[in-house]
Amino acid sequence: MPPTPLDPTEQADVCAEIGGVLAGGLPEGWAKATLRWSDLVSSGSMASLAVMDADGGSLTAAGIPKGIDDLCRRLRAGMYSEALGTWYTLTYTLVPERYSADYDYDHEPEAPSFTPEHYARDLTYFPRAEEHVPDWLRRKLDGLPNVYGAVYRRFDAGGDGGPTPSLGEVADTLAEAGWDTRPDDRFRGELAFSTDWARLGTLSDPHLIRFSGQVEPERWEELHALLNGFGWNVGMSCYAPRGGDVVREFPPPRGTDG
Template sequence: MPPRALDATQQAETCADIGELLGGSLPDGWARATLRWSELAVGGSSASLAVVAEDGSSLTAAGIPQGITELCRRLRLGMYSETGGTWFTLIYTLIPGRYSVRYDYDDEPDAPSFTPEHYARDLAYFPRAEENIPDWLRKKLDGLPNVYGGVYLEADARDGVPRPSPEDFEGALSRAGWETGASDRFRGELAFSTDWARLSTLSGPGLIRFAGQADPDKWEALHSLLTGFGWNVGMSCHEPRGGDLVREFPPPRETGR
């Protein structure tokens, strides 16, 4: 669980420390500096620093000063509340002699490296009331897979070729009545669905990985279908929104992994 909250005095002291570090690193002639800093409990942080001169022209800063991340992280941890969670992005503006700071609890951070899985882990560490989960975050969480699996390729006894191939995989599912087509997430990969599951592949060496959402009452049916093709299949099944592991289906044969 997050640590005990910082009181107003401690928050102000931490903000002043940010200003001291930031101000000491800025180029000559600066008039305003704006720091944007975002971080999740898992997935790292993202930061940008914009500096302008009195005439409004941009100045080049040396980078984010060492120690800023520790101070921003202290604020994010210390400002957590059980209903509101904690903020995603800090916007800190410094002008000579004073600063202002805004905490954004609602908007998605400008951080393409943050994945839905990262947001799920962050919400698990910093839970907030359901009504305080923004729509963009709810959409990411609701789209997370509850099934992850892999079909381990094995050498065909007839010719030694590892199978199933992607074409074998698609053909078997299509003949079983599933809708198949190109994945809209990964180039060259397969999407396959039925009325109780929507999944897609992400192949790797010696393995066809798959992930998506399936009705929990049908997890066993999915595993039975895939192993029924003669494939060596393992699966893990989870609670919604990137939750805890609920059930595992180990591959029936050794995989060599």
């Protein structure tokens, strides 16, 4: 569960601490500093710091002072509410002896490293009412895979290992079975394959072909049986919507070497 909320006085105390730590790391002659800080649970933070002198000129700061991340995370957790969730981005403006803080609950952070999986974990930790889930976030969550699987190399009790099919063999076999197969635009050299009830893509290495995507839940068992019916050694994990918990496991029918 999210931590106990901070009351307004406690929030102000944390904001004052942020100002003190920030001021201690600013260059001589500063007149205004603007910290922009975004974070998701388990993703790591993204931050920028702009510093200006009294004439509006830009100054170079040494970086984000140590301690800022911990204070901002404490503030973000402490401002959580059941309906609104918590904010994604803090814009903190500091001038001598005064600060202002703006909290953005609704817009996507300018953080390319934040993945849909990161947003899903963050929403699990800081849930919010459906009417307060922004459209951009809803699109990310609704696009998350509900199936992750792999085509494993076979490994039997005698120690003999069967080959893993190549991506070309996978593409040809699925095409013959009526699936649409094509190069995956997201990852060079990978495969996208789909039918009217499943959309999947691969991420492979020489000994393992991983795949993930969205499959109609009532067809999970059918997909597992189909892929293993080609003579492959396939295991799958199936998840609740929007990056939820595992709800069903399909282990590979033959042993694996990993």
